[in-house]
Amino acid sequence: MSASGPPIGILAELTHRCPLQCSYCSNPLELLKANRELGTQEWLSIFQQAAELGVLQVHLSGGEPTLRPDLIEFVAALSARGIYTNLITAGVGVRDGLMDELAQAGLDHVQLSFQGALPETTETVGNHRGAHQKKLNTAHRVRDAGLPLTLNAPIHRKNIAEVERFIEMALELGAERLEIANIQYYGWALLNRQALMPERDDVMRVAALIETAQHELRGTLAIDFVAPDYYARFPKPCMGGWARDAFMIAPNGDAMPCHAAASIPHLAFENAAQTPLAQIWENSAAFNAYRGFDWMKEPCRSCERREIDFGGCRCQAMLLAGDASATDPACSKSPMHDRILELAIRDSSNGAAEVTYRRIGVFD
Amino acid sequence: MTPLDAARPLAKADSAPRLPRHVRLHFDQIRGAWALLSPEKVLWPDEVSLSILKLCDGRRSIAEICGELAIQYEADVDEIQTDVLAFAQDWSDRMVLRL
Ligand code: SF4
Ligand code: SF4
Numbered sequence: 046m047s048a049s050g051p052p053i054g055i056l057a058e059l060t061h062r063c064p065l066q067c068s069y070c071s072n073p074l075e076l077l078k079a080n081r082e083l084g085t086q087e088w089l090s091i092f093q094q095a096a097e098l099g100v101l102q103v104h105l106s107g108g109e110p111t112l113r114p115d116l117i118e119f120v121a122a123l124s125a126r127g128i129y130t131n132l133i134t135a136g137v138g139v140r141d142g143l144m145d146e147l148a149q150a151g152l153d154h155v156q157l158s159f160q161g162a163l164p165e166t167t168e169t170v171g172n173h174r175g176a177h178q179k180k181l182n183t184a185h186r187v188r189d190a191g192l193p194l195t196l197n198a199p200i201h202r203k204n205i206a207e208v209e210r211f212i213e214m215a216l217e218l219g220a221e222r223l224e225i226a227n228i229q230y231y232g233w234a235l236l237n238r239q240a241l242m243p244e245r246d247d248v249m250r251v252a253a254l255i256e257t258a259q260h261e262l263r264g265t266l267a268i269d270f271v272a273p274d275y276y277a278r279f280p281k282p283c284m285g286g287w288a289r290d291a292f293m294i295a296p297n298g299d300a301m302p303c304h305a306a307a308s309i310p311h312l313a314f315e316n317a318a319q320t321p322l323a324q325i326w327e328n329s330a331a332f333n334a335y336r337g338f339d340w341m342k343e344p345c346r347s348c349e350r351r352e353i354d355f356g357g358c359r360c361q362a363m364l365l366a367g368d369a370s371a372t373d374p375a376c377s378k379s380p381m382h383d384r385i386l387e388l389a390i391r392d393s394s395n396g397a398a399e400v401t402y403r404r405i406g407v408f409d
Numbered sequence: 410m411t412p413l414d415a416a417r418p419l420a421k422a423d424s425a426p427r428l429p430r431h432v433r434l435h436f437d438q439i440r441g442a443w444a445l446l447s448p449e450k451v452l453w454p455d456e457v458s459l460s461i462l463k464l465c466d467g468r469r470s471i472a473e474i475c476g477e478l479a480i481q482y483e484a485d486v487d488e489i490q491t492d493v494l495a496f497a498q499d500w501s502d503r504m505v506l507r508l
Binding site: 050051053054098099101102127129131153154156191192193195221222261262263264265266267269 | 416417418429430431433437439440444447448449451501502503504508
Protein backbone atom coordinates (compact mmCIF):
# COMPACT_ATOMS: atom_id res chain seq x y z
CA MET A 46 0.00 0.00 0.00
CA SER A 47 1.43 3.40 -0.89
CA ALA A 48 0.62 6.91 0.25
CA SER A 49 -2.89 8.11 -0.57
CA GLY A 50 -1.90 11.76 -0.56
CA PRO A 51 0.76 14.14 0.72
CA PRO A 52 1.56 14.22 4.46
CA ILE A 53 -0.05 16.95 6.58
CA GLY A 54 2.21 17.04 9.62
CA ILE A 55 5.73 16.27 10.79
CA LEU A 56 6.96 15.91 14.34
CA ALA A 57 10.57 17.07 14.22
CA GLU A 58 12.52 15.90 17.24
CA LEU A 59 15.39 18.34 16.97
CA THR A 60 17.38 16.92 19.87
CA HIS A 61 17.22 14.35 22.64
CA ARG A 62 19.02 16.67 25.03
CA CYS A 63 16.78 17.99 27.82
CA PRO A 64 17.29 19.69 31.17
CA LEU A 65 14.57 17.48 32.67
CA GLN A 66 14.67 13.75 33.35
CA CYS A 67 11.01 12.74 33.26
CA SER A 68 10.45 9.09 34.08
CA TYR A 69 7.51 8.98 31.61
CA CYS A 70 9.45 10.39 28.65
CA SER A 71 8.37 8.85 25.34
CA ASN A 72 11.83 9.16 23.82
CA PRO A 73 13.65 5.86 23.26
CA LEU A 74 15.89 4.42 25.98
CA GLU A 75 18.94 4.77 23.72
CA LEU A 76 19.00 8.55 23.57
CA LEU A 77 21.14 10.22 20.93
CA LYS A 78 23.99 12.41 22.06
CA ALA A 79 24.49 15.89 20.60
CA ASN A 80 27.10 14.66 18.10
CA ARG A 81 24.45 12.50 16.38
CA GLU A 82 22.09 15.44 15.75
CA LEU A 83 21.51 16.79 12.26
CA GLY A 84 23.07 20.15 11.44
CA THR A 85 21.25 23.36 10.59
CA GLN A 86 21.49 22.98 6.81
CA GLU A 87 20.22 19.41 6.94
CA TRP A 88 17.09 20.40 8.86
CA LEU A 89 16.55 23.44 6.62
CA SER A 90 16.69 21.21 3.55
CA ILE A 91 14.23 18.76 5.13
CA PHE A 92 11.84 21.62 5.94
CA GLN A 93 11.99 22.97 2.36
CA GLN A 94 11.26 19.50 1.03
CA ALA A 95 8.41 19.17 3.51
CA ALA A 96 6.82 22.37 2.19
CA GLU A 97 7.14 21.15 -1.38
CA LEU A 98 5.61 17.84 -0.42
CA GLY A 99 2.50 19.53 1.01
CA VAL A 100 3.21 19.46 4.75
CA LEU A 101 1.08 22.08 6.51
CA GLN A 102 2.18 21.70 10.10
CA VAL A 103 5.52 21.10 11.81
CA HIS A 104 5.79 20.35 15.51
CA LEU A 105 9.22 21.32 16.78
CA SER A 106 9.95 19.01 19.65
CA GLY A 107 12.65 16.99 21.37
CA GLY A 108 14.08 16.52 24.02
CA GLU A 109 14.08 20.24 24.52
CA PRO A 110 13.99 22.05 21.15
CA THR A 111 15.01 25.43 22.58
CA LEU A 112 18.48 23.95 23.18
CA ARG A 113 19.01 24.24 19.43
CA PRO A 114 20.51 27.68 18.67
CA ASP A 115 19.11 27.40 15.11
CA LEU A 116 15.49 27.12 16.29
CA ILE A 117 14.64 30.69 15.22
CA GLU A 118 16.06 30.03 11.78
CA PHE A 119 13.87 26.92 11.46
CA VAL A 120 10.73 28.79 12.48
CA ALA A 121 11.49 31.60 10.03
CA ALA A 122 12.09 29.17 7.16
CA LEU A 123 8.92 27.21 7.86
CA SER A 124 6.77 30.24 8.34
CA ALA A 125 8.07 31.76 5.09
CA ARG A 126 6.51 28.72 3.40
CA GLY A 127 3.20 29.21 5.24
CA ILE A 128 3.70 26.13 7.41
CA TYR A 129 2.05 26.19 10.84
CA THR A 130 4.77 25.94 13.49
CA ASN A 131 4.13 24.51 16.92
CA LEU A 132 6.86 24.59 19.55
CA ILE A 133 6.67 21.79 22.12
CA THR A 134 8.81 22.83 25.06
CA ALA A 135 9.37 21.94 28.71
CA GLY A 136 10.01 25.64 29.36
CA VAL A 137 13.11 25.20 31.53
CA GLY A 138 16.28 27.06 30.60
CA VAL A 139 14.56 29.15 27.95
CA ARG A 140 16.65 32.28 27.61
CA ASP A 141 15.32 35.82 27.95
CA GLY A 142 13.96 37.20 24.71
CA LEU A 143 13.70 33.86 22.89
CA MET A 144 9.89 33.82 22.88
CA ASP A 145 9.79 37.33 21.41
CA GLU A 146 12.29 36.38 18.73
CA LEU A 147 10.35 33.23 17.90
CA ALA A 148 7.13 35.23 17.67
CA GLN A 149 8.82 37.66 15.28
CA ALA A 150 10.09 34.75 13.21
CA GLY A 151 6.46 33.68 12.76
CA LEU A 152 5.93 30.99 15.39
CA ASP A 153 2.23 30.07 15.48
CA HIS A 154 1.79 28.32 18.81
CA VAL A 155 3.53 27.10 21.96
CA GLN A 156 2.80 23.91 23.82
CA LEU A 157 4.30 23.99 27.30
CA SER A 158 4.46 20.91 29.51
CA PHE A 159 3.93 20.86 33.27
CA GLN A 160 4.90 17.65 35.03
CA GLY A 161 2.73 18.61 37.99
CA ALA A 162 0.26 21.31 38.96
CA LEU A 163 2.05 21.66 42.29
CA PRO A 164 5.69 22.78 42.41
CA GLU A 165 6.84 19.71 44.39
CA THR A 166 5.32 17.36 41.84
CA THR A 167 6.82 19.16 38.85
CA GLU A 168 10.22 19.07 40.51
CA THR A 169 10.05 15.39 41.51
CA VAL A 170 8.68 14.07 38.23
CA GLY A 171 11.16 16.01 36.10
CA ASN A 172 13.94 15.64 38.70
CA HIS A 173 14.81 19.32 38.42
CA ARG A 174 14.86 21.79 41.29
CA GLY A 175 12.95 25.02 40.59
CA ALA A 176 11.42 23.63 37.39
CA HIS A 177 7.87 24.73 38.23
CA GLN A 178 8.73 28.40 38.69
CA LYS A 179 10.84 28.37 35.52
CA LYS A 180 7.88 26.98 33.60
CA LEU A 181 5.56 29.63 35.00
CA ASN A 182 8.04 32.27 33.88
CA THR A 183 8.11 30.75 30.40
CA ALA A 184 4.30 30.73 30.30
CA HIS A 185 4.26 34.46 31.07
CA ARG A 186 6.88 35.16 28.42
CA VAL A 187 4.80 33.25 25.89
CA ARG A 188 1.79 35.42 26.71
CA ASP A 189 3.88 38.61 26.73
CA ALA A 190 5.16 37.71 23.28
CA GLY A 191 1.54 37.52 22.13
CA LEU A 192 1.77 33.81 21.37
CA PRO A 193 -1.08 31.36 21.91
CA LEU A 194 -0.49 28.73 24.57
CA THR A 195 -1.45 25.15 25.21
CA LEU A 196 -0.60 23.65 28.58
CA ASN A 197 0.38 20.06 28.34
CA ALA A 198 -0.30 17.87 31.37
CA PRO A 199 1.03 14.34 30.95
CA ILE A 200 -0.90 12.27 33.50
CA HIS A 201 0.17 9.21 35.50
CA ARG A 202 -0.11 7.90 39.06
CA LYS A 203 2.17 10.56 40.53
CA ASN A 204 0.06 13.52 39.38
CA ILE A 205 -3.43 12.22 38.60
CA ALA A 206 -4.70 13.79 41.81
CA GLU A 207 -3.82 17.24 40.44
CA VAL A 208 -6.09 17.35 37.41
CA GLU A 209 -8.43 19.98 38.87
CA ARG A 210 -5.49 22.16 39.75
CA PHE A 211 -4.15 21.77 36.18
CA ILE A 212 -7.43 23.20 34.88
CA GLU A 213 -7.26 26.14 37.28
CA MET A 214 -3.67 26.76 36.30
CA ALA A 215 -4.52 26.78 32.59
CA LEU A 216 -7.21 29.39 33.28
CA GLU A 217 -4.91 31.50 35.46
CA LEU A 218 -2.22 31.49 32.80
CA GLY A 219 -4.73 32.45 30.11
CA ALA A 220 -4.03 29.36 28.00
CA GLU A 221 -6.27 28.68 25.01
CA ARG A 222 -5.94 24.94 25.37
CA LEU A 223 -5.16 22.32 27.94
CA GLU A 224 -4.10 18.87 26.96
CA ILE A 225 -4.62 16.31 29.68
CA ALA A 226 -2.99 13.26 28.22
CA ASN A 227 -2.52 10.02 30.04
CA ILE A 228 1.00 9.01 29.17
CA GLN A 229 1.62 6.31 26.60
CA TYR A 230 3.70 3.39 27.75
CA TYR A 231 6.68 3.35 25.41
CA GLY A 232 10.34 4.06 26.05
CA TRP A 233 10.97 5.36 29.55
CA ALA A 234 7.31 5.21 30.51
CA LEU A 235 7.23 1.50 29.72
CA LEU A 236 10.36 0.97 31.78
CA ASN A 237 8.75 2.78 34.70
CA ARG A 238 5.21 1.52 34.19
CA GLN A 239 4.98 -0.07 37.64
CA ALA A 240 5.50 3.28 39.29
CA LEU A 241 3.39 5.29 36.83
CA MET A 242 0.24 3.32 36.00
CA PRO A 243 -2.75 5.09 37.60
CA GLU A 244 -5.52 3.25 39.38
CA ARG A 245 -8.67 2.61 37.42
CA ASP A 246 -10.93 4.46 39.89
CA ASP A 247 -8.78 7.56 39.60
CA VAL A 248 -8.92 7.38 35.83
CA MET A 249 -12.72 7.13 35.91
CA ARG A 250 -13.00 10.02 38.37
CA VAL A 251 -10.76 12.21 36.24
CA ALA A 252 -12.57 11.33 33.01
CA ALA A 253 -15.89 12.42 34.55
CA LEU A 254 -14.40 15.58 36.00
CA ILE A 255 -12.90 16.55 32.66
CA GLU A 256 -16.14 15.97 30.83
CA THR A 257 -17.88 18.42 33.16
CA ALA A 258 -15.08 20.96 32.81
CA GLN A 259 -15.08 20.66 29.01
CA HIS A 260 -18.75 21.54 28.99
CA GLU A 261 -18.53 24.38 31.50
CA LEU A 262 -15.49 25.93 29.87
CA ARG A 263 -16.58 25.70 26.25
CA GLY A 264 -15.53 28.81 24.44
CA THR A 265 -13.07 29.72 27.22
CA LEU A 266 -10.63 26.85 27.42
CA ALA A 267 -10.44 23.88 25.08
CA ILE A 268 -9.60 20.73 27.03
CA ASP A 269 -8.32 17.72 25.12
CA PHE A 270 -8.32 14.46 27.02
CA VAL A 271 -6.38 11.36 26.12
CA ALA A 272 -7.60 8.37 28.12
CA PRO A 273 -5.10 5.71 29.16
CA ASP A 274 -5.66 2.95 26.67
CA TYR A 275 -4.80 0.04 28.98
CA TYR A 276 -8.16 0.72 30.65
CA ALA A 277 -10.02 1.59 27.46
CA ARG A 278 -12.44 -0.46 25.40
CA PHE A 279 -11.01 0.64 22.10
CA PRO A 280 -7.49 1.68 21.20
CA LYS A 281 -6.39 5.15 20.15
CA PRO A 282 -6.10 5.89 16.43
CA CYS A 283 -2.34 6.00 16.71
CA MET A 284 -0.85 8.84 14.61
CA GLY A 285 -4.24 9.02 12.85
CA GLY A 286 -3.24 5.86 11.00
CA TRP A 287 0.23 4.55 10.19
CA ALA A 288 1.97 6.91 7.73
CA ARG A 289 -1.45 8.21 6.72
CA ASP A 290 -0.99 11.93 7.16
CA ALA A 291 1.84 12.45 9.63
CA PHE A 292 5.24 11.09 10.58
CA MET A 293 8.24 11.96 12.70
CA ILE A 294 11.91 12.62 12.25
CA ALA A 295 14.40 11.71 14.99
CA PRO A 296 17.32 13.98 15.96
CA ASN A 297 19.68 12.01 13.68
CA GLY A 298 17.30 12.32 10.71
CA ASP A 299 15.71 8.88 10.82
CA ALA A 300 12.17 9.18 9.45
CA MET A 301 9.62 7.02 11.23
CA PRO A 302 5.84 6.63 11.06
CA CYS A 303 5.66 7.23 14.82
CA HIS A 304 8.10 7.93 17.63
CA ALA A 305 8.01 4.37 18.97
CA ALA A 306 8.36 2.68 15.57
CA ALA A 307 11.94 1.66 16.33
CA SER A 308 10.47 -0.87 18.78
CA ILE A 309 9.38 -2.95 15.77
CA PRO A 310 12.61 -4.84 15.09
CA HIS A 311 12.05 -5.82 11.45
CA LEU A 312 11.52 -2.27 10.24
CA ALA A 313 14.41 -0.31 8.71
CA PHE A 314 14.20 3.46 8.48
CA GLU A 315 15.52 5.84 5.86
CA ASN A 316 17.39 8.93 6.92
CA ALA A 317 15.85 12.23 5.80
CA ALA A 318 19.27 13.84 5.49
CA GLN A 319 20.23 11.23 2.87
CA THR A 320 17.01 10.20 1.12
CA PRO A 321 14.62 12.78 -0.37
CA LEU A 322 11.55 13.22 1.81
CA ALA A 323 9.14 12.60 -1.09
CA GLN A 324 10.83 9.27 -1.76
CA ILE A 325 10.59 8.26 1.92
CA TRP A 326 6.92 9.19 2.05
CA GLU A 327 6.08 7.22 -1.10
CA ASN A 328 8.44 4.28 -1.01
CA SER A 329 9.76 3.59 2.47
CA ALA A 330 9.12 -0.07 3.23
CA ALA A 331 8.60 0.86 6.88
CA PHE A 332 5.98 3.48 5.93
CA ASN A 333 4.21 1.07 3.60
CA ALA A 334 4.29 -1.85 6.03
CA TYR A 335 1.10 -0.90 7.90
CA ARG A 336 -0.53 1.61 5.59
CA GLY A 337 -4.15 1.09 4.70
CA PHE A 338 -5.89 -2.13 5.70
CA ASP A 339 -4.28 -4.96 3.70
CA TRP A 340 -1.85 -5.92 6.48
CA MET A 341 -4.66 -6.39 9.00
CA LYS A 342 -5.59 -9.70 10.56
CA GLU A 343 -8.84 -10.59 12.27
CA PRO A 344 -10.60 -9.21 14.26
CA CYS A 345 -9.50 -5.85 12.75
CA ARG A 346 -9.79 -6.86 9.10
CA SER A 347 -13.57 -7.18 9.20
CA CYS A 348 -14.22 -4.68 12.01
CA GLU A 349 -16.45 -1.66 11.43
CA ARG A 350 -14.12 0.50 13.53
CA ARG A 351 -11.05 -0.06 11.41
CA GLU A 352 -11.38 3.32 9.70
CA ILE A 353 -11.76 5.00 13.08
CA ASP A 354 -8.79 3.55 14.97
CA PHE A 355 -6.83 1.73 12.23
CA GLY A 356 -6.42 -1.26 14.52
CA GLY A 357 -4.72 0.85 17.19
CA CYS A 358 -1.01 1.17 17.72
CA ARG A 359 1.45 -1.09 15.84
CA CYS A 360 4.16 -0.51 18.42
CA GLN A 361 1.90 -1.46 21.30
CA ALA A 362 0.85 -4.60 19.39
CA MET A 363 4.55 -5.42 19.03
CA LEU A 364 5.41 -4.66 22.65
CA LEU A 365 2.44 -6.39 24.27
CA ALA A 366 1.34 -9.05 21.78
CA GLY A 367 4.71 -9.72 20.20
CA ASP A 368 3.28 -9.15 16.71
CA ALA A 369 3.18 -5.74 15.06
CA SER A 370 0.27 -6.70 12.81
CA ALA A 371 -1.89 -8.01 15.64
CA THR A 372 -4.87 -6.10 17.00
CA ASP A 373 -3.66 -3.58 19.57
CA PRO A 374 -4.18 -5.40 22.90
CA ALA A 375 -5.76 -2.21 24.23
CA CYS A 376 -8.81 -3.21 22.17
CA SER A 377 -11.47 -5.25 23.93
CA LYS A 378 -11.72 -7.44 20.81
CA SER A 379 -8.10 -8.51 21.18
CA PRO A 380 -7.61 -11.97 22.72
CA MET A 381 -4.87 -10.34 24.83
CA HIS A 382 -7.11 -7.63 26.23
CA ASP A 383 -7.87 -9.23 29.60
CA ARG A 384 -4.19 -9.78 30.24
CA ILE A 385 -3.45 -6.12 29.53
CA LEU A 386 -6.16 -5.01 31.89
CA GLU A 387 -4.85 -7.35 34.59
CA LEU A 388 -1.37 -6.04 34.02
CA ALA A 389 -2.56 -2.44 34.40
CA ILE A 390 -4.47 -3.25 37.56
CA ARG A 391 -1.47 -5.07 39.00
CA ASP A 392 0.98 -2.28 38.12
CA SER A 393 -1.35 0.39 39.43
CA SER A 394 -1.66 -1.13 42.87
CA ASN A 395 1.83 -2.44 43.53
CA GLY A 396 2.96 0.62 45.46
CA ALA A 397 6.23 0.94 43.52
CA ALA A 398 7.62 4.43 43.80
CA GLU A 399 11.16 4.10 42.47
CA VAL A 400 11.73 5.23 38.89
CA THR A 401 14.67 5.27 36.54
CA TYR A 402 15.07 8.87 35.51
CA ARG A 403 15.56 9.61 31.83
CA ARG A 404 19.17 10.48 31.14
CA ILE A 405 21.36 10.26 28.07
CA GLY A 406 23.83 7.41 28.39
CA VAL A 407 21.89 5.17 30.80
CA PHE A 408 21.19 2.66 27.99
CA ASP A 409 23.97 2.80 25.43
CA MET B 410 -14.46 23.74 40.82
CA THR B 411 -16.94 26.58 40.56
CA PRO B 412 -19.28 26.52 37.58
CA LEU B 413 -17.88 28.78 34.93
CA ASP B 414 -20.71 28.40 32.49
CA ALA B 415 -21.41 32.11 32.98
CA ALA B 416 -18.20 32.84 31.11
CA ARG B 417 -19.31 31.09 27.93
CA PRO B 418 -19.19 33.58 25.05
CA LEU B 419 -22.56 33.71 23.27
CA ALA B 420 -23.03 34.48 19.61
CA LYS B 421 -25.25 37.53 19.05
CA ALA B 422 -26.10 39.66 16.04
CA ASP B 423 -23.66 42.33 17.19
CA SER B 424 -20.75 39.97 17.99
CA ALA B 425 -17.75 40.60 15.78
CA PRO B 426 -16.15 37.18 15.37
CA ARG B 427 -12.54 36.62 14.41
CA LEU B 428 -10.16 33.72 14.28
CA PRO B 429 -8.31 33.18 17.55
CA ARG B 430 -4.54 33.59 17.58
CA HIS B 431 -3.86 29.88 17.39
CA VAL B 432 -5.96 29.35 14.26
CA ARG B 433 -4.95 30.40 10.75
CA LEU B 434 -6.64 30.17 7.38
CA HIS B 435 -4.22 29.07 4.70
CA PHE B 436 -4.60 28.38 1.00
CA ASP B 437 -2.83 25.14 0.22
CA GLN B 438 -1.40 25.33 -3.30
CA ILE B 439 -0.72 21.63 -3.51
CA ARG B 440 -4.22 20.45 -2.66
CA GLY B 441 -5.87 23.53 -4.16
CA ALA B 442 -8.00 24.04 -1.06
CA TRP B 443 -8.35 26.30 1.97
CA ALA B 444 -7.16 24.76 5.22
CA LEU B 445 -7.83 25.96 8.74
CA LEU B 446 -4.62 25.34 10.64
CA SER B 447 -4.75 24.87 14.40
CA PRO B 448 -2.28 23.39 16.90
CA GLU B 449 -3.50 19.83 16.72
CA LYS B 450 -5.68 19.55 13.67
CA VAL B 451 -6.05 20.77 10.16
CA LEU B 452 -9.67 21.38 9.18
CA TRP B 453 -10.94 21.61 5.61
CA PRO B 454 -13.92 23.97 5.76
CA ASP B 455 -16.63 23.48 3.14
CA GLU B 456 -17.60 26.30 0.79
CA VAL B 457 -20.25 27.83 3.05
CA SER B 458 -18.12 27.69 6.20
CA LEU B 459 -15.28 29.21 4.24
CA SER B 460 -17.32 32.15 3.00
CA ILE B 461 -18.37 32.84 6.60
CA LEU B 462 -14.85 32.45 7.98
CA LYS B 463 -13.38 34.81 5.42
CA LEU B 464 -15.71 37.54 6.70
CA CYS B 465 -14.79 36.93 10.36
CA ASP B 466 -12.24 39.72 10.61
CA GLY B 467 -13.10 41.03 14.09
CA ARG B 468 -14.63 44.22 12.59
CA ARG B 469 -17.76 43.04 10.82
CA SER B 470 -20.64 42.08 13.11
CA ILE B 471 -22.58 38.90 12.56
CA ALA B 472 -25.47 41.02 11.26
CA GLU B 473 -23.16 42.62 8.69
CA ILE B 474 -21.68 39.26 7.73
CA CYS B 475 -25.19 37.95 7.12
CA GLY B 476 -26.04 40.97 5.00
CA GLU B 477 -23.07 40.26 2.74
CA LEU B 478 -23.83 36.56 2.56
CA ALA B 479 -27.46 37.23 1.70
CA ILE B 480 -26.30 39.16 -1.36
CA GLN B 481 -23.65 36.60 -2.27
CA TYR B 482 -26.06 33.66 -2.04
CA GLU B 483 -29.25 35.56 -2.99
CA ALA B 484 -30.88 34.18 0.12
CA ASP B 485 -33.10 35.42 2.92
CA VAL B 486 -31.07 37.34 5.50
CA ASP B 487 -33.03 36.06 8.52
CA GLU B 488 -32.54 32.45 7.51
CA ILE B 489 -28.87 33.08 7.00
CA GLN B 490 -28.60 34.76 10.38
CA THR B 491 -30.03 31.69 12.15
CA ASP B 492 -27.45 29.51 10.43
CA VAL B 493 -24.55 31.85 11.01
CA LEU B 494 -25.39 32.30 14.70
CA ALA B 495 -25.47 28.53 15.16
CA PHE B 496 -22.22 28.17 13.23
CA ALA B 497 -20.50 30.91 15.27
CA GLN B 498 -21.71 29.44 18.56
CA ASP B 499 -20.51 25.97 17.67
CA TRP B 500 -17.12 27.16 16.43
CA SER B 501 -16.68 29.44 19.44
CA ASP B 502 -17.47 26.58 21.81
CA ARG B 503 -14.72 24.61 20.14
CA MET B 504 -12.34 27.58 20.40
CA VAL B 505 -11.77 27.90 16.67
CA LEU B 506 -13.60 31.23 16.55
CA ARG B 507 -13.53 34.19 18.96
CA LEU B 508 -16.71 36.17 19.51
S1 SF4 C 1 9.21 14.27 28.72
FE1 SF4 C 1 10.53 15.39 30.15
S2 SF4 C 1 12.58 14.52 29.81
FE2 SF4 C 1 11.31 13.90 28.05
S3 SF4 C 1 11.71 15.46 26.54
FE3 SF4 C 1 9.87 16.09 27.66
S4 SF4 C 1 10.63 17.41 29.31
FE4 SF4 C 1 12.38 16.29 28.50
S1 SF4 D 1 -10.76 -4.96 16.35
FE1 SF4 D 1 -9.20 -3.68 15.43
S2 SF4 D 1 -10.32 -2.20 14.16
FE2 SF4 D 1 -11.82 -3.14 15.57
S3 SF4 D 1 -11.92 -1.78 17.33
FE3 SF4 D 1 -10.37 -3.32 17.83
S4 SF4 D 1 -8.43 -2.45 17.14
FE4 SF4 D 1 -10.06 -1.24 16.18
